Amino acid sequence: MSGGAGRMSGVRDVCVVGLGLIGGSVLRAAAAAGRVVWGATASAADADAARADGFDVVDTAEAVRRARERDALVVVAVPLPAVEDVLRVVPDGVRLTDVVSVKGPVAELVARVAPGARYVGGHPMAGTSASGWQAGTAELFRGAAWVVTAEDGTDLDVLSDVLELALATGAHVVPTTAGEHDAAVARISHLPHVLAAVLASVGADGGPLALALAAGSFGEGTRVAGSRPELVRAMCEGNRSALLDAVDDALGRLGAARGSLASTGGLAKTIEAGHAARRALVDQQAAELTDLTVDLTSPQALEALRALGSRGGRIVGLNGSTALARTS
Amino acid sequence: MSGGAGRMSGVRDVCVVGLGLIGGSVLRAAAAAGRVVWGATASAADADAARADGFDVVDTAEAVRRARERDALVVVAVPLPAVEDVLRVVPDGVRLTDVVSVKGPVAELVARVAPGARYVGGHPMAGTSASGWQAGTAELFRGAAWVVTAEDGTDLDVLSDVLELALATGAHVVPTTAGEHDAAVARISHLPHVLAAVLASVGADGGPLALALAAGSFGEGTRVAGSRPELVRAMCEGNRSALLDAVDDALGRLGAARGSLASTGGLAKTIEAGHAARRALVDQQAAELTDLTVDLTSPQALEALRALGSRGGRIVGLNGSTALARTS
Numbered sequence: 001m002s003g004g005a006g007r008m009s010g011v012r013d014v015c016v017v018g019l020g021l022i023g024g025s026v027l028r029a030a031a032a033a034g035r036v037v038w039g040a041t042a043s044a045a046d047a048d049a050a051r052a053d054g055f056d057v058v059d060t061a062e063a064v065r066r067a068r069e070r071d072a073l074v075v076v077a078v079p080l081p082a083v084e085d086v087l088r089v090v091p092d093g094v095r096l097t098d099v100v101s102v103k104g105p106v107a108e109l110v111a112r113v114a115p116g117a118r119y120v121g122g123h124p125m126a127g128t129s130a131s132g133w134q135a136g137t138a139e140l141f142r143g144a145a146w147v148v149t150a151e152d153g154t155d156l157d158v159l160s161d162v163l164e165l166a167l168a169t170g171a172h173v174v175p176t177t178a179g180e181h182d183a184a185v186a187r188i189s190h191l192p193h194v195l196a197a198v199l200a201s202v203g204a205d206g207g208p209l210a211l212a213l214a215a216g217s218f219g220e221g222t223r224v225a226g227s228r229p230e231l232v233r234a235m236c237e238g239n240r241s242a243l244l245d246a247v248d249d250a251l252g253r254l255g256a257a258r259g260s261l262a263s264t265g266g267l268a269k270t271i272e273a274g275h276a277a278r279r280a281l282v283d284q285q286a287a288e289l290t291d292l293t294v295d296l297t298s299p300q301a302l303e304a305l306r307a308l309g310s311r312g313g314r315i316v317g318l319n320g321s322t323a324l325a326r327t328s
Numbered sequence: 329m330s331g332g333a334g335r336m337s338g339v340r341d342v343c344v345v346g347l348g349l350i351g352g353s354v355l356r357a358a359a360a361a362g363r364v365v366w367g368a369t370a371s372a373a374d375a376d377a378a379r380a381d382g383f384d385v386v387d388t389a390e391a392v393r394r395a396r397e398r399d400a401l402v403v404v405a406v407p408l409p410a411v412e413d414v415l416r417v418v419p420d421g422v423r424l425t426d427v428v429s430v431k432g433p434v435a436e437l438v439a440r441v442a443p444g445a446r447y448v449g450g451h452p453m454a455g456t457s458a459s460g461w462q463a464g465t466a467e468l469f470r471g472a473a474w475v476v477t478a479e480d481g482t483d484l485d486v487l488s489d490v491l492e493l494a495l496a497t498g499a500h501v502v503p504t505t506a507g508e509h510d511a512a513v514a515r516i517s518h519l520p521h522v523l524a525a526v527l528a529s530v531g532a533d534g535g536p537l538a539l540a541l542a543a544g545s546f547g548e549g550t551r552v553a554g555s556r557p558e559l560v561r562a563m564c565e566g567n568r569s570a571l572l573d574a575v576d577d578a579l580g581r582l583g584a585a586r587g588s589l590a591s592t593g594g595l596a597k598t599i600e601a602g603h604a605a606r607r608a609l610v611d612q613q614a615a616e617l618t619d620l621t622v623d624l625t626s627p628q629a630l631e632a633l634r635a636l637g638s639r640g641g642r643i644v645g646l647n648g649s650t651a652l653a654r655t656s
Contacts, residue, residue, distance in 0.1 A: 125543050145541055174540055184538035188531045192545035194595070195523050197602020198581045202574055203516045204605035208640030208656075210512035211612045212502055213473055215453050217520035217552045218609075224545045225606035229599045236595050246530055247586045253526045254582065258575045267522070267564050271557045274525020277532035278553035281546075284539045312536030328536075 011035065012095075012161055013072035015063050017086050019046040021127065022099050023077025024136030026169065027055060032138040033168035036072075038063060042082070046133040053133075061089045068094045073161045075099060075122075076106075080238045084109055092116030097162045099124055101185065102238040103149055103178035118158045121149035121178055123185075124171055131231065142170030145314065150175045150305040156296050159305075163318055173315040173323075175305035179242075186242035191250060193224050193232050194243070200225040284312055287328035294323040339363065340423075340489055341400035343391050345414050347374040349455060350427050351405025352464030354497065355383060360466040361496035364400075366391060370410070374461040381461075389417045396422045401489045403427060403450075404434075408566045412437055420444030425490045427452055429513065430566040431477055431506035446486045449477035449506055452499055453517075459559065470498030473642065478503045478633040484624050487633075491646055501643040501651075503633035514570035519578060521552050521560050522571070528553040612640055615656035622651040 014030040016023045019041040027050070031037045038056040040063035041047050047057045058066070067074045068091040076086050076098035083100060087109055090096060096117040100106050103121040110119045126144040146166035148159060166173050176184070200222040203210055224232075236243055257270040294304045294315070305323075308315070313327025342358040344351045347369040355378070359365045366384040368391035369375050375385045386394070395402045396419040404414050404426035411428060415437055418424060424445040428434050431449040438447045454472040474494035476487060494501050504512070528550040531538055552560075564571055585598040622632045622643070633651075636643070641655025 125541055144543075147541065174537070176537055180537060181541075184534045184541050187534040188538050188542040188546040191530060192527060192549040194582070194585055194598060195527055195549060196545070197598050197605075198578050198585070199520060199523055200602040200605035200609070201581055201598075202519060202577045204608045205577065206512045206515040207638065208612060209502070209504055209508060209638050210516050211609050212637075212640040212642065213453055213475065213509075213512050214516040214609060215472075217524070218516040220548045220551055221520040221523060222602075222606050222609065223548055225602040226610065227603075229596075229603045232599050232603075233595055236599070237589070237593055240589055240593050244586065244590055247582065247589065249530045249533065250526050251579070251582055251586060253529055254522070254575065254579055257522055257526070258572065258579060261565070261568060261572055261575065265565055265568050267561055268557075270522060270525050270529075271560050271564070274528040274550075274553040275555075275557045275560075277525075277528035278550050280532045281528070281539050281542060281550065282554065284536060309540075310535065310537050312540040314540065 012164070013037070013067070013070050014075060014165060015039070015067040015072050016075045016077055017041070017060055017063060018077035018082070019043070019050050019057070019133050020077065021131045021135045022124065022140075023075065024050065024133040025138065025140035026075055026077060026099065026165075028136060028138035029141060029169035030165060031055070035168070038066065040064075042078070043132075049133040060086060064090050064094060071095065073097060073158070073165060075165070079234055080105060081234070084113055087113040087117075090114045090117050093118065095158045095161055096120070097122045097158070100238075101189075101235050103147070103181045104241075105238060107149070107151075107178045118155045120154055120158045120162050121147075121181075122162050122166070123147040123181065124166065124169075125189075126171075131228070139170065141166070144171045145174045146171035147174050147176060147181050149178050149181065150302045150309075151177055152302060154302055156301055160296055160318070160321070163315060163323065167315070167318060174309050174313075175315065176309035177306060180310070182239050182242040183245065186239050186246040190236045190239055190243045191246040193227070193236055194247060195250065196222050196225040284328060289326040289328055292325050292327060294325060296321045296323055340492070341365070341395070341398050342403060342493060343367070343395040343400050344403045344405055345369070345388055345391060346405035346410070347371070347378050347385070347461050348405065349459045349463045350452065350468075351403065352378065352461040353466065353468035354403055354405060354427065354493075356464060356466035357469060357497035358493060359383070363496070366394065368392075370406070371460075377461040388414060392418050392422060399423065401425060401486070401493060403493070407562055408433060409562070412441055415441040415445075418442045418445050421446065423486045423489055424448075425450045425486070428566075429517075429563050431475070431509045432569075433566060435477070435506045446483045448482055448486045448490050449475075449509075450490050450494070451475040451509065451513075452494065452497075454499070459556070467498065469494070472499045473502045474499035475502050475504060475509050477506050477509065478630045478637075479505055480630060482630055484629055488624055488646070488649070491643060491651065495643070495646060502637050502641075503643065504637035505634060508638070510567050510570040511573065514567050514574040518564045518567055518571045519574040521555070521564055522575060523578065524550050524553040612656060617654040617656055620653050620655060622653060624649045624651055
């Protein structure tokens with residue numbers, strides 16, 4: 001790998017733009033891992049709180065200028081609608097990643113607004129229903145999946161930076177493409193929010209009697225409908241195209257269940273397919289894993305990383321330029 | 329109230345037909361509450377296991393004959409498809425309730441097959457994913473809602489029997505009609521199973537990558553898809569008509585979300601309605617309750633009971649012929 005000036009494995013400086021729950025947790029976790037860190041945020045409250053906790057917070061233009069100067073990794077941790085403004089001040093050649101929950105739209109923005117940046121997309125699959133600097137912790141990412149995009153042409157040196165940072169926070173890394181990430185999270189993260197909202201509404205339409213009888217299945221199936229609506233909307237609406245596909249799949253399957261129940265009275269296909277699918281989830285989570293390695297200097301590295309992700313595998317360590325992975 | 333021979337509050341004998349998870353738990357809980365109990369079951373395994381635990385298990389015809397003789401309460405605790413065979417041997421005049429998860433179809437069967445029985449429908453909203461005698465416990469109903477049907481013409485003396493039994497097991501009682509019960513559970517119990525199956529299938533269609541990224545919302549939203557398919561089918565298919573209405577509501581709401589996302593890119597209405605609905609659930613569960621009483625000898629008793637249920641209220645005690653209730 002062609003390391004930047006002063007590059008030593010595991011010690012690249014980290015600049016985080018956006019100091020809410022996720023960005024604030026990245027800043028803390030990177031500092032806890034021994035990195036030199038600084039941050040920037042448009043929120044005066046978050047800036048004051050981060051400074052009060054001893055962190056170096058400067059304005060965004062100064063933060064990214066310093067990052068270019070020190071060849072640091074910039075982590076964009078603002079909501080999707082605010083990403084473009086940050087990208088406008090990013091210098092050419094800067095090492096850049098992000099933690100936004102949708103990857104295709106961010107990649108498009110980077111290509112349009114900051115084409116000179118050395119960008120690799122990221123998405124740590126962690127969060128709580130709280131928000132803001134105060135809600136963050138250095139431990140937020142421990143055990144979580146952190147998606148890293150590995151497109152044809154991706155800068156493997158920056159990808160290694162993101163990998164090191166993610167591993168340093170205690171996450172494991174799932175490599176994939178922006179498109180596959182967006183399709184997957186539409187199915188397993190955004191559709192669950194839409195269905196929870198629909199279920200909650202249909203239940204509440206049953207009035208106080210229905211709610212008085214609600215037990216486990218309704219409580220669990222609607223819990224995420226209690227999340228802040230503006231956050232859920234930003235997440236779901238930001239992944240519009242992939243979410244439409246997932247909603248169409250759900251509509252098709254629910255319509256088929258309706259048709260079968262109305263015509264034959266049976267729900268065998270729906271219930272049995274759902275049971276098999278749930279078992280696939282449980283089996284995959286319980287599967288014995290085997291170790292494998294990916295040589296990040298190989299010409300097939302990006303292809304190997306994507307293959308690992310599509311098999312449900314993950315990177316759990318880095319030894320020089322060799323990624324240590326586990327897969328079922 | 330016109331009590332039966334030997335009637336003393338709280339000491340009516342109990343005969344349970346069907347000794348699986350629910351029936352076996354009713355038998356144990358009634359015995360633990362000091363009642364004379366006996367049971368019957370078509371399952372030799374459940375019969376042997378119940379006898380081994382010291383319970384009196386006889387054949388079904390003998391069990392219900394003895395119930396008529398002693399003016400006991402018969403509790404039908406077999407799956408819906410087996411209810412008709414039990415009803416065929418029920419003597420005229422017997423005090424009869426059931427614990428089947430759907431009430432309209434059972435009431436229709438009773439009217440057709442055992443019109444001479446003094447029937448009041450019941451449904452304890454409790455269960456686990458396990459089944460059979462061995463899975464039952466005397467504590468299964470503690471804190472659970474136990475629905476009791478209060479139709480025009482319902483025998484208030486038998487309703488009081490069911491109420492006493494339910495309260496003796498530690499449950500609270502929600503009075504309503506068979507139709508309202510079936511509509512409510514379609515929304516808060518059966519639809520959640522159908523949506524969980526749909527969500528699990530759409531997620532698994534995303535392959536190992538999607539399942540590797542699945543976190544809280546998908547795990548929770550699909551958990552009940554892990555229940556035994558034959559039990560879920562029996563429950564959902566048994567409530568076909570009401571479930572069709574609930575599925576149609578869900579299809580309408582999901583279709584509206586799809587249309588809005590496709591046309592304007594927005595999900596405000598869906599997500600905000602879902603959030604308000606979830607809040608209604610949480611608020612109702614956290615609401616301060618006020619006490620009220622229902623005089624079961626009053627000509628308006630059935631109406632008062634139904635009104636209590638539609639307000640989300642419940643009966644928590646019985647003092648002679650006065651039901652002690654709580655409502656928000």
